[in-house]
Amino acid sequence: MTAALEIDDVHLSFGGVKALTGPSFEVAEGEICGLIGPNGAGKTTLFNCITRIYEPDSGSVRYRGRELLGQRRHLIPSLGIARTFQNLGLLSDLSTLDNVLLGATHRSRANLLTSALRTPGMRKEERQMLCEADEILARLGLGDVRDTIVSDVPFGTQKRIELARALMIKPRLLLLDEPANGLTHSEVDDLATVLREVRDEHDLTILLVEHHMGMVMSMCEHVVVLDLGAKIADGKPADVSRDPAVVTAYLGSEAA
Amino acid sequence: MDATLFFNQVIGGLASGAIYGSLALALVMIYRSTGIINFAQGEMAMFSTYIAWQLTEWGVNIGLAALIAIGVAFLAGTAIQSSIIRPVEGADHLTQIMVTLGLFFILNNVAGWQWTFQAQVVPSVFGDEIFAVGDVRITALSIGTVIVLIAEVALLTLLLQKSRIGLAIRGAVDNADSAELVGISVSRMLMVGWGLAAAFGAIAGILVTPRLFLQPNVMFGVLIYSFAAAILGGLDSPIGAIVGGLVVGVTENLASTYIDFVGGDLKIGVALALIVGVLLIKPNGLFGRGEVARV
Ligand SMILES: Nc1ncnc2c1ncn2[C@@H]1O[C@H](COP(=O)(O)OP(=O)(O)OP(=O)(O)O)[C@@H](O)[C@H]1O
Ligand SMILES: [Mg+2]
Numbered sequence: 406m407t408a409a410l411e412i413d414d415v416h417l418s419f420g421g422v423k424a425l426t427g428p429s430f431e432v433a434e435g436e437i438c439g440l441i442g443p444n445g446a447g448k449t450t451l452f453n454c455i456t457r458i459y460e461p462d463s464g465s466v467r468y469r470g471r472e473l474l475g476q477r478r479h480l481i482p483s484l485g486i487a488r489t490f491q492n493l494g495l496l497s498d499l500s501t502l503d504n505v506l507l508g509a510t511h512r513s514r515a516n517l518l519t520s521a522l523r524t525p526g527m528r529k530e531e532r533q534m535l536c537e538a539d540e541i542l543a544r545l546g547l548g549d550v551r552d553t554i555v556s557d558v559p560f561g562t563q564k565r566i567e568l569a570r571a572l573m574i575k576p577r578l579l580l581l582d583e584p585a586n587g588l589t590h591s592e593v594d595d596l597a598t599v600l601r602e603v604r605d606e607h608d609l610t611i612l613l614v615e616h617h618m619g620m621v622m623s624m625c626e627h628v629v630v631l632d633l634g635a636k637i638a639d640g641k642p643a644d645v646s647r648d649p650a651v652v653t654a655y656l657g658s659e660a661a
Numbered sequence: 662m663d664a665t666l667f668f669n670q671v672i673g674g675l676a677s678g679a680i681y682g683s684l685a686l687a688l689v690m691i692y693r694s695t696g697i698i699n700f701a702q703g704e705m706a707m708f709s710t711y712i713a714w715q716l717t718e719w720g721v722n723i724g725l726a727a728l729i730a731i732g733v734a735f736l737a738g739t740a741i742q743s744s745i746i747r748p749v750e751g752a753d754h755l756t757q758i759m760v761t762l763g764l765f766f767i768l769n770n771v772a773g774w775q776w777t778f779q780a781q782v783v784p785s786v787f788g789d790e791i792f793a794v795g796d797v798r799i800t801a802l803s804i805g806t807v808i809v810l811i812a813e814v815a816l817l818t819l820l821l822q823k824s825r826i827g828l829a830i831r832g833a834v835d836n837a838d839s840a841e842l843v844g845i846s847v848s849r850m851l852m853v854g855w856g857l858a859a860a861f862g863a864i865a866g867i868l869v870t871p872r873l874f875l876q877p878n879v880m881f882g883v884l885i886y887s888f889a890a891a892i893l894g895g896l897d898s899p900i901g902a903i904v905g906g907l908v909v910g911v912t913e914n915l916a917s918t919y920i921d922f923v924g925g926d927l928k929i930g931v932a933l934a935l936i937v938g939v940l941l942i943k944p945n946g947l948f949g950r951g952e953v954a955r956v
Binding site: 458477482483487499503506508510513527531570573574 | 824832
């Protein structure tokens with residue numbers, strides 16, 4: 406069986422900064438894989454390469470056997486890939502609901518004309534999307550802020566709204582960049598539960614970047630560790646957390 | 662003070678103001694979607710108006726000619742965006758300004774070469790009737806112009822606030838990266854933005870030329886007033902563009918009537934003074950959002 410995601414020797418430098426120096430790993434279909442590493446390790450940069458925001462200098466990124474590099478960015482969602490951003494990619498002057506509805510864009514058949522004329526087909530589609538959005542909002546406990554403008558809700562809630570929007574894409578592969586950032590302890594537990602549930606229901610594969618070690622260790626079946634743009638460990642959570650290279654990387658970054 | 666004169670001037674001002682507002686709306690549309698100030702907006706409008714005029718010369722009814730010209734303007738707007746604006750999207754402001762200025766001169770010269778600089782009469786889409794309320798005279802064209810402006814704002818608001826395409830356009834403007842990752846093609850949305858702006862400009866041109874005569878430089882003055890309108894309203898606010906347009910139109914008319922040294926010749930000075938004044942006192946205009954989120 407082919408892996409859901411294969412990262413193969415990806416290199417990317419910004420001027421003199423070598424952000425990625427050739428990490429390679431695979432994420433198996435249906436697993437929750439943690440991607441961890443100290444600040445500046447290159448985690449977000451790798452996400453940006455996978456989702457076509459950055460163009461790597463060399464290497465390959467394959468999704469279910471298909472090369473992603475070279476794909477047009479706005480077609481990524483129709484391939485079944487969704488992500489959230491570390492520093493939020495929401496439209497801050499729109500309501501929660503509108504932001505989540507945007508997640509359905511790639512599935513929509515609306516064009517300028519049908520959209521302006523509000524044809525019956527368009528209205529039916531809108532009703533359908535509205536139903537789906539409300540379901541996702543309820544599931545993530547966002548019903549209360551459904552009609553609130555996004556900039557008026559706390560950071561942690563915005564992160565969950567972004568997750569809702571990503572789920573609205575109906576992805577097969579979900580890339581989450583620090584989803585627990587800004588959440589309280591009990592909220593982190595809820596988030597972990599929801600993520601496991603949606604993974605089971607929709608056969609999702611999840612790649613999770615997170616500094617919250619408790620969450621990573623309890624949720625992930627597989628953990629990859631980056632440091633200074635390179636992979637330094639790859640395996641089961643328990644093994645990885647004992648790996649001397651990992652311990653050093655984290656201690657080193659704490660001492661600095 | 663003569664009340665009839667006053668009201669006539671206010672009404673005349675509202676009618677021109679509606680046109681400034683319409684072109685200002687086009688400027689705002691493009692500024693919001695690409696961060697570019699389109700100096701060629703007026704010339705694009707002029708060119709579209711020539712198309713309408715040419716069609717009437719060939720015997721097409723002005724209403725139909727106007728609709729065709731507006732449609733052509735929309736398509737031309739999308740073509741201009743994808744051919745000459747897209748390559749300078751990430752460039753600095755000066756480069757972008759040079760490109761729209763270049764477009765300004767090209768359109769101006771091509772129109773002069775094709776249709777000469779002789780003034781042409783464009784028939785009014787709303788006929789030539791004049792209504793009198795007491796001593797105050799209102800032309801059908803003025804009434805029609807204001808109604809069209811209201812319809813434009815309603816359409817734009819509906820499109821941007823209520824429709825899914827509108828959401829997508831706003832997404833593309835606000836945060837291009839994340840918008841693309843929900844499947845929005847930002848470049849297509851920007852094309853639509855330019856198309857709509859060109860269509861609004863064409864409407865302004867077709868409505869103003871029955872009063873000003875059509876010649877290649879006709880929109881230059883109108884563009885200055887529209888800049889004043891857009892800046893007064895706040896460059897990123899559609900409502901601001903409309904209110905700004907009406908205020909500029911009325912101010913211009915009243916100033917030239919009641920302030921002796923302004924008269925007819927210095928009218929454009931009123932617009933320039935407004936631009937400078939607003940930029941000094943309230944740089945974001947009346948309805949502006951402050952620093953505009955750039956793509
Ligand atoms: N657009 C960019 N321009 C220049 N340097 C960049 C850019 N993006 C990332 N970098 C650099 O690449 C390196 C990796 O950054 P990245 O954001 O991927 O780290 P990270 O692992 O996500 O860290 P964190 O845990 O703090 O989010 C850093 O040195 C960063 O400064
Ligand atoms: Mg990061």
